[in-house]
Amino acid sequence: MRRRMLDVIGTVIPYDFYAFVLTDPQTTVGTSPLAEVPDLDDLPRVIRLKYLTRPGRWTTLDASGCTTLLAATGGDLGRSDQWEGALRQHGVTDVLVAVLRDRHGTWGFLDLWRRTGVFASAEVAAVASALPRLTAAVRNVVARSFVVGPPxxxxxxxxxxxxxxxxxxxxxxxxxxxxxxxxxxxxxxxxxxxxxxxxxxxxxxxxxxxxxxxxxxxxxxxxxxxxxxxxxxxxxxxxxxxxxxxxxxxxxxxxxxPADRLDLFARAHAMSPRESDVVVAVATGLDTRGAARRLGITELTVQDHLKSVFARTGAASRADLLARALGS
CATH class of the missing domain: 3.30.450 (Beta-Lactamase)
Structure with a gap:
């Protein structure tokens, strides 16, 4: 999926190298990188400096979710430790940085490296406008990872x-x-x-x-x-x-x-806080009445939340829901 996204982006925004990293939505830390870089042996240094560099860091981007390294450094790339310590030697002249986030968490970040020229404001705006769709697609991929496959x-x-x-x-x-x-x-x-x-x-x-x-x-x-x-x-x-x-x-x-699986399961399926509470209650073994008592809501409300959760997750029953959420 990420390769298809990159192919589409590449048809309108030229770039030379990239790093498209899926992150834990709660910690924002990269967990599943997809990258094409000039020198794989240099990857540890590139990653280390990426995390240690404030300008253009995915966790610091404004509401647009997209910028360039040139803009983030105020026109002075030397202010970026990553550029000074790694990218410069590879001839990188600018980096387009984007973060994939929504109200459920941070799902990934994208770096596009360019060796000739800089990224135009129109290119940044084009990526920024596509971020909500890209974020939803990545989150849905995470959600599908909870579907238990055949042995x-x-x-x-x-x-x-x-x-x-x-x-x-x-x-x-x-x-x-x-x-x-x-x-x-x-x-x-x-x-x-x-x-x-x-x-x-x-x-x-x-x-x-x-x-x-x-x-x-x-x-x-x-x-x-x-x-x-x-x-x-x-x-x-x-x-x-x-x-x-x-x-x-x-x-x-x-x-x-189990607790961390439930948290990620709820985020990936875009559950409301109350829907997540109901799933946690069910996962602890409570029936409808017990869940209603714990959460201070009616049994009918518990059932309504479960119907919504079933629709979001594709689960056919409580047993199926727990098998997906807990892997059991």
Missing amino acids: AAAPKAATAYGPGVLLLGDDLTPVAGTRQLRDWLTTLLPTAGDAGPVPASALNVAAQLLAVEAGVDDHPPSGRVALAPGTWLTVRADRLTEPLSGASIAVGYELTS
């Missing part, structure tokens, strides 16, 4: 992998990882031959940890990412108390908790 579609013994850990240096260079991590990443990013998968989700949460430590942003360094239909992982970064063989950051992968 063959699920990763083999995913629940038996156990938590995985990746150790990185402050420059985001991977140092070591557990066997369980290899299982998770190979499922997330299948690769050919003996080449190891690029832990892009790990690089993003680790970069967010650095941003928090530097005072650039205060969102937690974690995110939820779809492993397969019906299966979600939480990726989280933390600082090691003492450096270990060149590593200073630990990134953990584990199955997403």
Whole structure:
């Protein structure tokens, strides 16, 4: 889907390279990047500086949701650490930055790199006008990730992998990882031959940890990412108390908790706060009467909210709803 979006954008707005990153809607941290950059070996540095750079950061954009790096730096690209430390050497002359967000959260951000000239105001306006449709489409993709597929579609013994850990240096260079991590990443990013998968989700949460430590942003360094239909992982970064063989950051992968699944499920299906409350009540085992008592509403209102939730999610019953929301 993202590639189709990029193809359409490219027909009217020329660009040379891109990064289209899906984010956790609550933490705003990247979890599923799609990128074409000049040098993949330089990706850790590009990601690190993206998170550490205030001008043009997706979390700082105004209501339009779109700007250029040239505009964000007041015409002085040297004010951007990412440009000065990474993009400049690749001949980048401007970056169009857009954020995909709505009242339910931040679903992604898009960077378009240009090597010749700058982005015109009309091009920025064209992307900004398309953002509501792009955001809705991305959110709907996340919602569809909760549909439980046939057994063959699920990763083999995913629940038996156990938590995985990746150790990185402050420059985001991977140092070591557990066997369980290899299982998770190979499922997330299948690769050919003996080449190891690029832990892009790990690089993003680790970069967010650095941003928090530097005072650039205060969102937690974690995110939820779809492993397969019906299966979600939480990726989280933390600082090691003492450096270990060149590593200073630990990134953990584990199955997403029921509470965090319910939160993401409600956001992805654009539920109202009260609809979300009803789903949580049902997920804790309450019947209609119990949910009504907990929420201080009538049983009829609970049933009305559930009808709306069924319509939003495509669930045919409470059991089907919980199977989608909780993966059980």
